[in-house]
Amino acid sequence: MAKNWKTKLIHSDAKIPEGFRSLSVGVQRGSTVLFPDAASVKDEWDQYEVGYTYGLYGTPTTLELASRVCELEHGYRTLITPGGQCAISLINLAFLKAGDHVLIPESVYTPNRKFAVHVLRKFGVEVGFYPPEAGSGITTHFRPNTRMVWCESPGSITLEVQDVPAIAEAAHQRAALVVIDNTWSAGVHFDAFAHGIDITMQALTKYIGGHSDLLLGSITTRDEKAWRQLGATQQLVGCAASPDDCSLALRGMKSLAVRLRAIEQAALELARWLSERPEIERVLHPALPSCPGHEFWKRDFTGSTGVFSIVFQSNFSKAQVQGFVNRLELFKIGYSWAGVTSLAVAYDFHGTPGRPNYGHRVVRLNIGLEDAGDLQADLGRALAAMAS
Ligand SMILES: Cc1ncc(COP(=O)(O)O)c(C=O)c1O
Incomplete structure (x- = not known):
């Protein structure tokens, strides 16, 4: 059937070579899905x-x-x-x-x-x-x-x-x-x-x-x-x-396996280092005994990931804890986690029913793919400034 160019925009006869094979899954978009004939039309989710x-x-x-x-x-x-x-x-x-x-x-x-x-x-x-x-x-x-x-x-x-x-x-x-x-x-x-x-x-x-x-x-x-x-x-x-x-x-x-391996190692290294710091009361990392339920992590999990929290000593004010987060340079401030960029967010549990009595002293860290030594230096600088 002869077609006007406007019709060809929608019903094209263009031909391309067949047989393309890629390592990635193609992006197939679509609301409408075509049926071969009128009798085949159905709206079924499975x-x-x-x-x-x-x-x-x-x-x-x-x-x-x-x-x-x-x-x-x-x-x-x-x-x-x-x-x-x-x-x-x-x-x-x-x-x-x-x-x-x-x-x-x-x-x-x-x-x-x-x-x-x-x-x-x-x-x-x-x-x-x-x-x-x-x-x-x-x-x-x-x-x-x-x-x-x-x-x-x-x-x-x-x-x-x-x-x-x-x-x-x-x-x-x-x-x-x-x-x-x-x-x-x-x-x-x-x-x-x-x-x-x-x-x-x-x-x-x-x-x-x-x-x-x-x-x-x-x-x-x-x-x-x-x-x-x-x-x-x-x-x-x-x-x-x-x-x-x-x-x-x-x-x-x-790349999940290699990301997880690198993140796990860096997070453990930093969590252990933080648990030795005088400013920190407790490190909440499932692979460390200081985390509630650590024994279940040991029994049931095959590894750990990059999100954990630190609880500051009780003498630190909310402004000091927020100041710590603000002074970090490599750790950015933002929700969500598990990306390649390290993040820090301060939380205040005052008055939250059923939550531990950590008050304003909790900071959740997400460890990304930066060099662990650089991340430690960043945390170290922010902690030192807190004390002064
Ligand atoms: C434990 C947990 N579950 C669910 C969600 C919700 O995921 P989404 O942000 O994709 O809605 C989040 C997001 O932060 C999360 O931390």
């Missing part, structure tokens, strides 16, 4: 079962990332979400209903806590918090309607490592689902399913992305039933991840 039907459920780029995360976490299947927080809220929406009770550790990532308090409670879900050190003692927090228990190990900012197998066993005796935020371990240093977890989520924004330039999340299930419930919910919530971001995460993943 593209493993029915083939591709709509971009919302993922293009081959998204599903490639999903299956690779699943492979690393030894799960049944993985869903990709537009961010880690979206993975958290989607899990809650998929598995909780009015009248259910959910238990969340006090050390959880703050937006996870806020979603429970501000959204779940609004929809009639009962929300309870438990001390991250509870272990099998979590039974005292159960109610007859407890349907889900969240874990985050180590916890955000205060890094308590949880006795996950004990919590999972107690929860399973009451037929409650056990979910973990497995972001700190990058999904590789803690085998969540081998320790009794039913559903894992990660902020891929962190170590999998690895370069502070994307937002993505993942949810991995142990079994098909949970996968179906999540997939059906994602379809209706309508949260789709960008294939461009997935492609960046796929690239980030290739």
Whole structure:
């Protein structure tokens, strides 16, 4: 059929050579997915079962990332979400209903806590918090309607490592689902399913992305039933991840092992050095005995990553702690973590219910890929200035 040039802009006859093979996964964007004929049109989310039907459920780029995360976490299947927080809220929406009770550790990532308090409670879900050190003692927090228990190990900012197998066993005796935020371990240093977890989520924004330039999340299930419930919910919530971001995460993943090894070594070196400094009361690094739950890290983890916190001695004022952070030159100030740039953020726990009594004395560090000696010198300069 002869075509006007305006039609050719949309329906082109241009030909290119076939047979291109690259080492990287192609970026396949698309909302519309083409069907071969009128009878084949359908809107089904499970593209493993029915083939591709709509971009919302993922293009081959998204599903490639999903299956690779699943492979690393030894799960049944993985869903990709537009961010880690979206993975958290989607899990809650998929598995909780009015009248259910959910238990969340006090050390959880703050937006996870806020979603429970501000959204779940609004929809009639009962929300309870438990001390991250509870272990099998979590039974005292159960109610007859407890349907889900969240874990985050180590916890955000205060890094308590949880006795996950004990919590999972107690929860399973009451037929409650056990979910973990497995972001700190990058999904590789803690085998969540081998320790009794039913559903894992990660902020891929962190170590999998690895370069502070994307937002993505993942949810991995142990079994098909949970996968179906999540997939059906994602379809209706309508949260789709960008294939461009997935492609960046796929690239980030290739260097994950070497990044993690370098970051682990540097973080341990700095954490040990900091624990000897007179200005520091305590170093909260899961691989050091000074961290609550260190024994569970030793028992259950195969390595550590680059995020840990320091607690200053009680004689330092809030202004002095903030001054320390402000004086750092290589450590930048900013949220999120697990990129190649070292970061420092000061936290104030005054009046935060259920959190340790560290007050304004906590600084969380993210160790990046700079030279560890330079980072130590930067920290040393800022500490020395604090004392003077
Ligand atoms: C432990 C943890 N979980 C989840 C998230 C949320 O991830 P995102 O920023 O991709 O929404 C974060 C982000 O800081 C986090 O630290």
